Amino acid sequence: MREESAETEPIMTKGVSANKKAEREAAQAAMRLHRKRQLEVSRSATSALEDARRIVQGLRRQRDALASHLSGFYEEIDKLTKGKTLIEVTPLMVEEANEIIKDAKTIITGDKHLDRIKEFVPAGNNPVYPDVLIVMRGVRDSLARGAEELKGRETHISGLIYEGRTVTAALEWYEDVAEEDAEAVPTLDDVEQQLGEKADGSWFFEDEDGEEYFDFEKLDERKLEKYLSTSLRDDTNSAAENDHSDPEGDADEIRTDADA
């Protein structure tokens, strides 16, 4: 019996070691798969952000053109209003005013004051000059507010695109080396080389040796699809918030994948 035991013990140790190796390889495979998915999400989200920025840039151009057009229209109406308190404007002016209101509503969204402004419904009688003037003033003010809002939106999206490109570059670098070293982490230099430009420093942490490494931990804590979206609210998503608000989210999934 004892001999039998002496013979079987090394076999068991060997078996445990093999199991551990298999587990490690499985975990590495899961990590590679997880990063691959993150790369897909990052690429797609960055591309969507670029589309969104193009739209916002288009809106800014439209806003500028409309503001310039409205400025001229407002000036003329203002001149014509003097001494014409109760005179109806011409059908052309109503049409023009309604087009301006419609265009402004397309460009500027979420402005409650503009939302309250409605197109004129002549229904047989055109509005009088002062009414058109007041409404055009309201639209003009909303366009001015909208300029700031659109600028802020573009800046915000550009920032996200910068982050998205950095994350994508880091994941692309990882994809290149992952077969050899599933636990490899790119440095800032690696990512910038991959990116071909400066990377977003907020995605790197400094190690004890003074080298800056890409922060995969931060990446795993983020719900990337939401984080790299145009919604301003998502920008304030903290890791903690993610963890508490959605325990079934991506962060948990990462662990699940790795454990598997």
Next chain:
Amino acid sequence: MSDAEARAPLIADVSQYEVDFVIPRVGVDLPLGIDPFLLFKSRDSQYRALHGILIAAFNAGIRAVQSGDTEQAKRIFDFPEVSAIGLGYTKRGKRGSGLGTQLRTLILETVDASPNLQDRGVRHIEEMQLLSAGIGPDRVSDIAANLLKGFLVEYTQKQCAIWNLPVRSGVPVAHIYRPSDREWEDTYEDLPVSPLDGSAILLVPRRWVRVLPWINYDDFLRTEFSAYLAAQKATYSAWTRGGASTASEAKQRVVGVTRQDIRLVERYVKAREQQAADARPALAYIDDDACVEAESLKKKLREIPSGREAAAEYQRTILEILNFLFNPELINGEPEVRTIDGTERRDIIFTNDSDESFWEYIRTAHDGILVMFECKNTDDLTIEAINQTATYLGDRIGRLGIIVTRQNPSDTIVRKIFSVWNDSSANRKVILTLCDAQINDLLDLLCKGGSPTKWMQSHYRKFRTSVQ
């Protein structure tokens, strides 16, 4: 007969405000006449067709004169006074001046003396006032009443049915024009009769009457003829001093000019046609107190319980109210009853013949001359009711429907009404609602001299801006 008795309405229990027709008075003519121009300018194809009949008949008479067929001309130009309509300019008595034969002679003489008129014919029978010294506004109304009598008989019968007015069977009606062969015929009809002499009463739409026809001699003198004289560096007073001592003699001189130069008449008529939007039917003859009427209608409405049992009474009261508020802009209000899925639906269809900018807009923007008011005598308007109304709106009755109901609709119903608008993007359908409270506001507004049409315009605008 006292003066008050003489002015009493011939039809009891109906207010002049509430009906589409002019209510004749006992023993006295209302100082009004049928103005054919109001038919000419009407958007109602039936009215325009009637104007066509007038002109075709008159021009047939002119052609008969031109071709020497005096007998035929005499047959056509036979326009005895139509006392049954109770309109005219005599101070007392319902018989007018009874100058039918004299009128025929005047017309024949005028046509005979005016080769230009024979060549051109007439565009409006009112032109005869400018070509004949003896033809005035009353004769224009007589000519129209004679040639339109067939329609007036049918119209009277329809109104009697709507308002449950008593009629007598087999009342003789003489001299009805038959356009097919240009002959006159006598018939017996079921019509209301005068309590004084048992003679037939013919009702005339309020939309047709004016104190003076739109095309009239006085206006012609002030405008076209003055311009003619000015071109000759003359004034009317100086010109008439050259031989006319009375107004009649002056008119004789004027028609001498117009018969020679019919272009004066043509230019004047063209100018009046261009001003057609200002040609409105008379309202001043309605001497009932609007505030008393408004209060009476409010009380009547208040006393009607909601529910299907009182639906017919509700519909009739709403018709009275709508006539009070909108006639003569919306005319010929007709109650209809439909049965859908066992549910009785009552609506009122009006013809929108208005010159008011809002109703003109509705006519153009919502594709139709008709406006439907659907009466729902309920406190709780249902989505099915909205769907039914939406189904009815379309090419036949236009795309504006107004549901008259007892209470303000719920938010769900308002959303449903919005969705009807949104779902009909190609040809937008608008459903407005009018509840008791709003009707009371409208009645008060009219009492204070306000415009119910302006109120409706604002109501419509609110809907259109809310749905944006």
